[in-house]
Structure formats: C-alpha cells, structure tokens
Amino acid sequence: MYDIYLGEKTTPPLYRANIPTNIYPIKLLKPNTTYYWKIIAKDADKTYESPVWSFKTRNFSNGELIWVSFIGNNREILYSKNIIFNIYQDTIEAYNEKKDLIYKITDTFFDVALNENYIYLLQKNEIKLYTLNDGIYKESIPIDKTYTHIKLINNYILLYSDNTLDIYNLKDKIISLNFNEKIKDVYTFKNAFVVDLENKISIMDYSGKILKNFKIAADIIDLNNNYMLLKIKNILYLFLYNGQMFKIDEDFKHAFLYGKNVYIVKNKKIIIYNIPTKNKKILETSFGFNNLIITENKLILIGEKVLAIDLNGNVLWKHEFQNDKLSSNIVITDYNTFIFSLFDGKYYKIVEIYDKDIFHKNKNESLFFDNQKNMEYIDHEKNISILPTPVIINPKFDEKIQDFNASLEWVLPDYESTTVTYEIQLKEISSGLIKTKKISNIAINKINLQLEPNTKYIWKVIAKDKNQTKESKWYVFSTDNLDFVLKRINLIGNQMILKSKIKNDYIYFTGYTITPEKDTLKLLYGKILTNFFNLKAWDFGSTQDKYGSSIDITNDGTVIIGGFSSEKDPRGDMLLYSLSENGKIYWEIxxxxxxxxxxxxxxxxxxxxxxxxxxxxGTDNMGTNIQFSKYSSKGYRIWYREFGGYDLEFGSSLKRIDRYSFLLLGSTKSFGKGGYDYYIIKTNELGKKLWDLTSGTSKDDFASDLLILSRNEYIIIGTSFRDTLQPFISKIDGNGFKIFEKLIPFPDDVNLIRSTLYKNYIYCVGWTREKSTLKRKGIITKFDLNGNLLWAKTFQIEDQDTMFTDIIIQDNKFFLFGISEYPKPNSRDIIIIQTSENYILKNFNN
Known part of the structure; x- marks a missing residue:
C-alpha cells in the first residue's frame, strides 16, 4: 500500500492514503505552481519513504477549457470560498477546487444565498443554515412570513416577496417594509439597498431610512455605486443618483456598466459608449449571445458559443458547443475562471474556462450620491477624499472585560479606500503605573489585544490616508482580577474533549468531533495558550469512527495520542498517533x-x-481484557500484557510508581463482590503482574481515575451504579491491601470522571443530574486524603447540558475542561475554564 504526500509546501501534507497501485491520477492542479511530493510504501509493519520530489505545472492558456462535467439538472450556479454550487429542484451540489462533489444537500427551498460561512435556504417558515465547507445542518432562523427571495449583505438578511421587504440582523427582525406596489428586484450595497418597484425606485439604508426616492417606472438593467442603467419603453437611459437622466440608445437587447463605459448589445453588435465623452465605438459580432463578461482589454461573449474579442473586435479565442443552449447564470471565481451550464435538449453539463484577465469581484461597494450638474465622470476616490473620524464600536465605553483578550474594532463611516491605515494609541493603568503603547500601520479596522488583570485601558484610533489624519475620541474599558475566564471552542459539528495536558504555557487536548450528516466521529487534536490565545485544532478521520482518549507531550514537542479507530476494522482497533505540535502526522498505528x-x-x-x-x-470468548503495552518512540510495539478473567474487563488509568513498577486501573466483571468492581494491578517494569486486587460493592462500580499519593499509597476514584449514581473512593497501600472504601452520598446522580492531586487534596470533576431532568451540571469536588468530602460545587451554562471531563491545577490556577450544549441541544461545544478555588467557592452553586 502507498501513501501520497502532495502540496505546495516543501514538506507536503498527506494527499491520499492506502493506495493499492503505484499509479494515481490527480484531477486538477493550479497553473504555474511548484508542487512537492513523496511516496511512503507500506508492507505489513515495514515502511519505505522516498525523498521529496518536485515539479512545476504550466500556465493555463487564455480560453483553456479546464472542466466539463455532466450534471443531472441546473437552475442556478453560486460560488463562495472556492466552492461551486449547482442549484436545482430542492438540491444543492457542492464541488471543491479539485472538482470533486464534496456533498449534496436535498431540502426544499424557495431561494438560496451564501456568505463565507453558511448556505442560507429560504423555506416557508424558517431559514435553514448549512455550513459552507461541509454542508452540515447548523441551525434554523424562524420567520413569520412567506418570502420568495433572500439576499445577504454585511450581517443583514433581506427577505422579500410581492410588496413586502423585511430585514433581519442575524436572527432578529429589525425592519419590516410594505410597499403599495410590487417589488421587481432588490440590489444591495454596503451602506444601502435599492428597491426597483413598478412605478418607483427607492434607495434606503439598513435602518429603514429613505435616502432617495425616484418616481420612475423603469427596469434597472445594471447599476454600480455611481450610476444606474434604466430601460423605459425599450429606451436605454443613464441615471445618476442626483436625479439626472440621459438617453443613450434604443431598441437594445442588453447593457452593462464597466468603468467609464456602457456596453450595449444589439443586432449582433456591441456599442461601447464612453460616459465622459459620449463617444460610441461599434464592434461587429458573428453570432447572437446573451451574456457578456467585460475585462480591461477584452470582451467575452457567451451564447450559442463562447468567443473572446479584444476592444477592436479581433477574435482572441473561442469555443463551440454544438447547439448547446446556455441554461444558467455566469459565475466568476477567485482563480481567473468563469463557470456556466449548458443544455443540449437532453443533458446538462457544467463548463469552466480560464482567462487570466478575469477577476472575481467579491467586495460590495457603497453607494455615492453626488450633486454635480454635468456628465463629468465620477472618480470615486476623488469624491470621497474627505477622511471621516473613526468611530469605536468595540469594546463598549467603560465596559468591563472578563477575558484574557479583547477585540478592538472601529469603523470609518461611508469611506472606501485601499490606502487607509490606522494607528492605535493605548494607555494601560495598573497599580498606579501607566504604560503607553503605540501600534502603527494597521491595515484593517480590527486588532486583538492581550489583556492583564485589574487594568484600565484607555485608547483611541488614528486614521491616515493621503496626507489626512483623523482621530477618534478616547475610549475606556477595564478588566477585573480575571479569576474566572471561560473559553468556548466552537468547531463544526458536536464535540467532546476527553483528555488534556499543559506544557510550556500551552494546553493540548484531544477527543472527537461529530459529523452531523453522517454521525461519524473524527479524532480531534487541538492546542491553545493558557491565556486562551492562538487556538489551533485539527480533526482526523473519514467515513469511519475515530477518537482520541489520552494525550501526552514529549520534551521535544511531539504529541502522542491514544484512542480508537474503526477505519481498518469496523469493530474497532487500538489507535496510536504521533503528531507534530501543528498537526502533522509522523506515524499512525x-x-x-x-x-x-x-x-x-x-x-x-x-x-x-x-x-x-x-x-x-476483545477476547475470543466474547469477553474483554485489559491490555498493557510498551512502544518505542517510533511506534514499534515492544511487548504487551493482558489481564482479565472469563468475563469483561475495561482499562481506565495507567500510572508509573517508580522506575521498577506501574499501577494499572480498570473495571472487572470476572472478579470481586458482584457486578463490576474496581480492578487494580501492580506490575514490574516489564509489565509482569506483582499483585492484583478488586474493590467495590455488591452493585456495579466503575473505576475512573487513579492517583499516586506516595510509593505506598494510592487513591482510586469512580462511580457506584445504584438508585442514584454515587462516587466511590478506595485507598490501598503498596502491597495491595485496602486502607478504606467509601461511598460518598449525594441526593442526585453524581459521576466523577477525572481527578488530580494538589497540595495534599483530591479534586475531582464530572457531572451531576437531578432525577427529574436529563440536563447535567458540571461538578467539582474536594476531598482530603482520607476520602472525606470537604465541598462540592456545580456549574451550568444558561440551563444547558454541561459537564466536566478533565481538570488540571497549576500554580493555583484551576483549568476545567468539558462540554456544553449551545445555543440549543445537539449543538455541543468544548468549554475550557480558568479560575481559582476561591472563585469556585464563592460563585459556583452548591
């Protein structure tokens, strides 16, 4: 079997694994790009790795046909983030850059809209959101009317039908508009939207304020931030936003705005009308066409065939499609191609053509209203050269931040420029000391700032553009002692964190994510600084379950993860991963x-x-054993030992006592007092059993965690299953004798999952649940070394199902790890809390 590593970096990532042949076709590569690749051959336990080779692809030629594929049907083509969407009859097909069909959504909808994160499906009583990258259902936004069209701009959702137009800001309706005539179309800009009505054109901002009203019965043919092209009784007019209107042509088929020109299509010819000079240039064409793509130096005509001509009418390249009819809109991508679909009377096909002069315009402009009284061309940059004052929008004035970082955000009202830069002036006041900082040459209107506890921050923004400077007002925000900070890690799908590790100010964690559409577990590995900066996360898996249940970090930064995988055997195997800190797989066994x-x-x-x-x-007699194994740092298994009886045993925890002995913890149904009991095994350095014992009650007792108090005293934490789940604690000595066994009574279910020893006290986390509800609360407990409960506190987020799965205490800081369902059930996120014992005692619930 072979693994192919291929990519644009000198250390290429894994491209395809477990290929049984030494030839593998690659569908689509980028033009003029250097690729690096290598092969790892695998035969049984042996692997052979090639050196890294490289090759460079040629440039695509202008007009090159790079993709043709038959599709079942077509109504519309949409595009976002290098994903192409074929829309038809309650179906959405998504194709990636490699032209692989990555998912299909089958659902009813009236209309579809996209942004960079989600697909919005407009339905009768709701808008369904699917993730753009994976096509996974995320959530629904309820709506109280039936609409036929949806448009997205900024954070606004515009919904309209007949004579009604409503605007939602994310999930909340903020404006409801009713017109006394039918809405023909709606056009969106950054600062406003244009409504084309039967007898009027209205321009409004997103607060519902009317900016312009023009009593004109016209069809909008095209528009940009400076002009509209209007059709009135087959006459083409140029319309300015100050109300001026000029006749350009008549009996035309279509018209397009581009720069200073209007391109008019009529009678197999194109008229190029220059707005400032009113001069006309005529280009003759040889065929009828319906669509036109305009670039700086050429025109691409799309109809019965596809033809590119320069601005003198010379043919540059062409394609003919044997009487196929254009059946869709034209989409321009981010990689200099355009895509459309054709229909030959029986079959649909999707077509992609490359031309280096085509650029995707994904930036919405702002409308500009000018009061000039002549036809002089409006230079957008010159007419908005007055630099406005920056307005701070986040944090709010005098806001108290309870986080280790803050997002500083501001806006320049009604101002568009590619050359504007910003400077932040910041004062930090703490313990009577003032620190002054200056952050210069900021290109965007947002930066992240790391915060200190008990500090006041005073800041302002200075905008600079073309020798102009404008300053915002001073704004103030502050932090408290930051003894409780919650970080929510929101990844695609439901998530679970099972084990964590802190090393060199980084938190490393593992668990799984769930692919909702296929309900498949993917192994999750992530890392984040202890101040919750610089989150990075990776998932590993395909169509079969895989998860991580334990993690450790070597001194050289290698990440070792153990868990489960059903990729080779559907029933599941032991999985061991070796990764770099940044998610590169060294080996997997x-x-x-x-x-x-x-x-x-x-x-x-x-x-x-x-x-x-x-x-x-698993064993041959339908039981299970505990397996203890030793591996080299390269993943070679040196030895393994199995422990168990005639029934079921499950491994839980492994600790090294010293150089010559280990302590193993699990649960057994083969030995003990009845049901399941704790199963403790002491071995030598070679894994040979020195002694074993059981601890438990007549009920089912499942072991969770093991603590080494000294070479001769050990604590076992777990749960006893009875009318309510109750913690059960055992203490044993180094010779395998029980010191005590204690059942800790609680009125409700309590399940302790993980524990840690800190300053001669035992801290445990897990979950508790009242009998009358299925919702859990995270619980943290403190015991002395004799198993006496000192306190127990619970934590829940907004009445959502919440649980803790791990705990680390370091330098008096408590790190609590777990999950919480948010914002509604079945949308489960990882949570990490950094806090203190004093805060827990004062603010968590009893």
Whole structure:
C-alpha cells in the first residue's frame, strides 16, 4: 500500500492514503505552481519513504477549457470560498477546487444565498443554515412570513416577496417594509439597498431610512455605486443618483456598466459608449449571445458559443458547443475562471474556462450620491477624499472585560479606500503605573489585544490616508482580577474533549468531533495558550469512527495520542498517533483483536523514550481484557500484557510508581463482590503482574481515575451504579491491601470522571443530574486524603447540558475542561475554564 504526500509546501501534507497501485491520477492542479511530493510504501509493519520530489505545472492558456462535467439538472450556479454550487429542484451540489462533489444537500427551498460561512435556504417558515465547507445542518432562523427571495449583505438578511421587504440582523427582525406596489428586484450595497418597484425606485439604508426616492417606472438593467442603467419603453437611459437622466440608445437587447463605459448589445453588435465623452465605438459580432463578461482589454461573449474579442473586435479565442443552449447564470471565481451550464435538449453539463484577465469581484461597494450638474465622470476616490473620524464600536465605553483578550474594532463611516491605515494609541493603568503603547500601520479596522488583570485601558484610533489624519475620541474599558475566564471552542459539528495536558504555557487536548450528516466521529487534536490565545485544532478521520482518549507531550514537542479507530476494522482497533505540535502526522498505528479494542490511557516516559498504553481488547470468548503495552518512540510495539478473567474487563488509568513498577486501573466483571468492581494491578517494569486486587460493592462500580499519593499509597476514584449514581473512593497501600472504601452520598446522580492531586487534596470533576431532568451540571469536588468530602460545587451554562471531563491545577490556577450544549441541544461545544478555588467557592452553586 502507498501513501501520497502532495502540496505546495516543501514538506507536503498527506494527499491520499492506502493506495493499492503505484499509479494515481490527480484531477486538477493550479497553473504555474511548484508542487512537492513523496511516496511512503507500506508492507505489513515495514515502511519505505522516498525523498521529496518536485515539479512545476504550466500556465493555463487564455480560453483553456479546464472542466466539463455532466450534471443531472441546473437552475442556478453560486460560488463562495472556492466552492461551486449547482442549484436545482430542492438540491444543492457542492464541488471543491479539485472538482470533486464534496456533498449534496436535498431540502426544499424557495431561494438560496451564501456568505463565507453558511448556505442560507429560504423555506416557508424558517431559514435553514448549512455550513459552507461541509454542508452540515447548523441551525434554523424562524420567520413569520412567506418570502420568495433572500439576499445577504454585511450581517443583514433581506427577505422579500410581492410588496413586502423585511430585514433581519442575524436572527432578529429589525425592519419590516410594505410597499403599495410590487417589488421587481432588490440590489444591495454596503451602506444601502435599492428597491426597483413598478412605478418607483427607492434607495434606503439598513435602518429603514429613505435616502432617495425616484418616481420612475423603469427596469434597472445594471447599476454600480455611481450610476444606474434604466430601460423605459425599450429606451436605454443613464441615471445618476442626483436625479439626472440621459438617453443613450434604443431598441437594445442588453447593457452593462464597466468603468467609464456602457456596453450595449444589439443586432449582433456591441456599442461601447464612453460616459465622459459620449463617444460610441461599434464592434461587429458573428453570432447572437446573451451574456457578456467585460475585462480591461477584452470582451467575452457567451451564447450559442463562447468567443473572446479584444476592444477592436479581433477574435482572441473561442469555443463551440454544438447547439448547446446556455441554461444558467455566469459565475466568476477567485482563480481567473468563469463557470456556466449548458443544455443540449437532453443533458446538462457544467463548463469552466480560464482567462487570466478575469477577476472575481467579491467586495460590495457603497453607494455615492453626488450633486454635480454635468456628465463629468465620477472618480470615486476623488469624491470621497474627505477622511471621516473613526468611530469605536468595540469594546463598549467603560465596559468591563472578563477575558484574557479583547477585540478592538472601529469603523470609518461611508469611506472606501485601499490606502487607509490606522494607528492605535493605548494607555494601560495598573497599580498606579501607566504604560503607553503605540501600534502603527494597521491595515484593517480590527486588532486583538492581550489583556492583564485589574487594568484600565484607555485608547483611541488614528486614521491616515493621503496626507489626512483623523482621530477618534478616547475610549475606556477595564478588566477585573480575571479569576474566572471561560473559553468556548466552537468547531463544526458536536464535540467532546476527553483528555488534556499543559506544557510550556500551552494546553493540548484531544477527543472527537461529530459529523452531523453522517454521525461519524473524527479524532480531534487541538492546542491553545493558557491565556486562551492562538487556538489551533485539527480533526482526523473519514467515513469511519475515530477518537482520541489520552494525550501526552514529549520534551521535544511531539504529541502522542491514544484512542480508537474503526477505519481498518469496523469493530474497532487500538489507535496510536504521533503528531507534530501543528498537526502533522509522523506515524499512525492500529493494533487489536478481531473484536472491539481501544486505548484508554497512555503516558510518554521522557527518561527512557518509551510510550506506555493501557487499553481494552476483545477476547475470543466474547469477553474483554485489559491490555498493557510498551512502544518505542517510533511506534514499534515492544511487548504487551493482558489481564482479565472469563468475563469483561475495561482499562481506565495507567500510572508509573517508580522506575521498577506501574499501577494499572480498570473495571472487572470476572472478579470481586458482584457486578463490576474496581480492578487494580501492580506490575514490574516489564509489565509482569506483582499483585492484583478488586474493590467495590455488591452493585456495579466503575473505576475512573487513579492517583499516586506516595510509593505506598494510592487513591482510586469512580462511580457506584445504584438508585442514584454515587462516587466511590478506595485507598490501598503498596502491597495491595485496602486502607478504606467509601461511598460518598449525594441526593442526585453524581459521576466523577477525572481527578488530580494538589497540595495534599483530591479534586475531582464530572457531572451531576437531578432525577427529574436529563440536563447535567458540571461538578467539582474536594476531598482530603482520607476520602472525606470537604465541598462540592456545580456549574451550568444558561440551563444547558454541561459537564466536566478533565481538570488540571497549576500554580493555583484551576483549568476545567468539558462540554456544553449551545445555543440549543445537539449543538455541543468544548468549554475550557480558568479560575481559582476561591472563585469556585464563592460563585459556583452548591
């Protein structure tokens, strides 16, 4: 089997894995691009790695046909973020850059709109949001009317039908407009929108204020930020936003605005009308066409065939499609191509053609209203040269921030420029000291600022453009002592965090994400600074389940993750990953039986460089055993040992006592007092059992975590399953004798999942739940070394299902890890909390 690594970086990423042949076709590569690649051959446990090779692709030629594919049907083509969408009859097909069909959405809709993150499906009583990259249903926005059209601009959703137009700001309706005549079309700009009515053209801003009203019964043919082209009784007019209107031509077929020119299509010819001079230039064409793409130096005519001509009418390139009829709109992509679909009377096909002069315009302009009284061409940059005063929008004035960072944001009202830069002047006041900072040459109107506790921040923005300077007012915000900061990690799909590790001011974590459409688990690996900056996350997997349940970091920064994978065996194998800190896979191995197997815990010994894992492995008699294994740092398994009886055993936790002994923890149904019991095994350095014992009640008792108090005393944490779930704590000595067993009574279900030892106290986290509800609350408890409960506190986010899955305490800072369903059930996010014991005692609930 072969793995192909291919990409534009000198260290190429994995492109395809487990290919059984030494030839593999690549569908589509970028033009004029250097690619790097290598092959890893795999035979049983042996691997052979080639050097990294490279090659460079040629440039596409202008007019080159780079994609033709048959499609089932077509109504419209849309495009966003290098994804092409074929829309038809309650179906949306999404194609990526490689022209792979990456997903299909089948759902009813009246209209579809896109932004950079979501697909908006307009339905009868709601708008459904699907993720753009994956086509996964995210949520619905309820609407109280039936609309037929949807448009997106900024954070606004415009919905209209017949004589009604409503505007939503994200999920909330902010404006409802009713006209006494039918809406023909709506055109959106950054600062306003234009409504083409039967007898009127209205221009309004997004607060509903009317900016301009023109009592004209006309059809809008084309428009930009300076002009409109209007059709009145087959006469073409140029219309200025100050109300002036000039006749240009008549008996035309279509017209387009581009720069200083109007391009008029009529009678197999194109008339180029120059607005400032009113001069006309005529280009003869040889065929009828319906659409026109205009660039600086050429025109591309699309109809019975596709023909590119220069501005003198000379043919540059052409394509003929044997009487196929254009059946869709034209979409221009970010990579100098345009896409459309054809219909030959029986079949639809989608076509993509390259031309280096075509550029995708994805930036909405602002409307500009000028009062000039002549036909002089409006130079947009010159007419808005007065630099406005920046307006700060975030943080709010005198706002108290409870986070380690803040997003400083501002706007320049009604101002468009590609040359404007900003400077931030900032004063930090803490403990009577004032620090002054200056951040210069900012190109966008937003920066992130790292915050300190108990600090007041005073700041302003200075805008600079073409020798002009304008300053905002001074704004103030502050922080408190930041003893409670919550970070929500919102990834696509539901998520779970199972294990975490802190090293060198970074939090590393693993678990899984769930692909909603296929309900498939993908292994999740992420890292984030302890001040919650610089989040990075990766998921690994395909169509089969894969998850991480344990994580460790070597001294050289290698990430070791253990877990489960059903990619090779549907029943599941033990999975072991070696990754770089930035998600590059060094190696991946799976081991197991013919039954369901998994790694439940691991650690890396930095002294001798070996990986030790504890897991659960299936047996031939339909039972399971605990498996303890030792691996080299390259993933070679050196030995493994199995422990268990005639029934079921599950591994939970693995700890090294010293150089010569390990302690293993699991749950057993083969031994003990009845049901499941804790199963504790002490081994030597070779994994050979020195002694074992069980601890439990007559009920089912499942072990969760293991703490080493000293070489001769160990604490086991878990849960006893009875009328309500209750914590069960055992303490044993180094010879395998029980010191005590304690059942900790709570009025409701309490399930303790993870624990840590800090300053001679035991802290545990998990969840609690009242009998009358399915919603959980995160719980944190504190015990002394004799198993006496000192306190228990609960935490919940907005009455949503909340649970803790891990805890780390470092330098008196408590890091609590878990999940919370948000904003409604089945949309589950990872949460990380940094807080203190004092804050927990004062603010968490009993």
């Amino acid at each position: 799976t081991n197991g039986s013919s039954k369901r197997d998994s790694i439940n815990n691991l650690f890396f010994d930095n002294t001798d460089g070996y990986i030790y894992t504890l897991g659960t492995i």
